[in-house]
Amino acid sequence: MTDQTNAASRRRAILWGTGLAAVAGGAVVLFVLPAETGIDLTGFGKSSGLSEMANPQAEQTLARGRQHPEAFVAMDAPPQEPGARDHWTYQLAPFEEVELKYVLAKGATIAFTWKANGPLNYDMHAHPDDGGEALTESYAVARGERQGGRYTAAFAGIHGWHWQNRGLTPVTLTLDASGRIDGSRLLGGHGQEDRALTPN
Numbered sequence: 001m002t003d004q005t006n007a008a009s010r011r012r013a014i015l016w017g018t019g020l021a022a023v024a025g026g027a028v029v030l031f032v033l034p035a036e037t038g039i040d041l042t043g044f045g046k047s048s049g050l051s052e053m054a055n056p057q058a059e060q061t062l063a064r065g066r067q068h069p070e071a072f073v074a075m076d077a078p079p080q081e082p083g084a085r086d087h088w089t090y091q092l093a094p095f096e097e098v099e100l101k102y103v104l105a106k107g108a109t110i111a112f113t114w115k116a117n118g119p120l121n122y123d124m125h126a127h128p129d130d131g132g133e134a135l136t137e138s139y140a141v142a143r144g145e146r147q148g149g150r151y152t153a154a155f156a157g158i159h160g161w162h163w164q165n166r167g168l169t170p171v172t173l174t175l176d177a178s179g180r181i182d183g184s185r186l187l188g189g190h191g192q193e194d195r196a197l198t199p200n
Contacts, residue, residue, distance in 0.1 A: 057136075061125060064137030068154040072124065072139040078111040078150045081179035087200035088175045092120070092165035096189070100175065101126075101160035103183035104153040110179030113148035114161070118171035122147065126159035158185060176200065 065071070090098060102110065124147065125138040137154075140147065153159055165171045186195045 058123070058138065058141045061123075061136050061138035062141060064135070065125070065139045068137070068139075070152065071126075071154050072149055072151050074140075074147070074149040076113075076148050078113065078148055081109050081111045081150075083110075083179045084181040084197055085199040086175070086177045086181060086184065086197040088198060089172065091170050091172045092163065093170055094165060094168050097162065097164040098173075099160060099162045099187035100195075101158040101185045101187070102177065102181050103185070104156070104159050104180065105182060106153055106156045108180035108182075109150065109152045110159075110177050110181060111150050112175065112177040113146070114173060114175040115146040116163075116171050116173045117145070118165070118167060118169065119143055119145055120171055120173065121164040121166055123162040124160070125162065126153065126155075126157055128155040128157040130155075 086102075088100060090100075092098060104110070121143045122140070123138055124140040125136055127133050127136040139151075151159065161175075163173060181197060184195045184197055186193050
């Protein structure tokens with residue numbers, strides 16, 4: 001076999017391998033990322049319904065949250081509420097997730113703003129002391145870099161956020177809250193732990 005034949009065979013093998021890699025990469029972008037992580041670079045995940053597989057309970061918990069439309073009022077810079085204050089900063093590594101919850105009595109109101117230096121998937125939700133996570137209701141499920149507003153607990157329980165960094169770089173998150181806060185809990189890779197409020 002001549003050198004020219006060998007070179008042509010190598011070129012065909014490289015082209016074939018490149019083509020297979022492109023097809024596999026396309027399949028990951030179109031199908032795997034939307035279904036497994038909710039990342040939808042092309043919009044195909046949303047149109048096909050694959051994105052819902054990443055958070056199949058979102059519609060159910062949002063439907064419960066819509067039963068309490070007065071609970072959350074979005075605003076960019078809500079005035080502080082009387083009571084406790086909390087300032088919290090956390091860095092999420094790529095593909096890391098974390099939850100911060102406040103312990104609130106029924107009718108307790110808090111004002112809050114959180115912001116991040118990169119996009120995060122988030123779910124603002126709560127569940128009551130009586131009934132637990134089976135009765136979780138969500139007030140906002142989205143992707144963004146900030147959220148703010150005034151929140152009034154529809155029931156006694158834990159109320160807060162679940163954030164996910166689905167990017168390839170770390171994202172720093174900062175939350176400020178004020179109001180009738182009875183306690184705080186942090187849920188992450190090490191399980192659940194009580195945390196002390198940290199006024200700024």
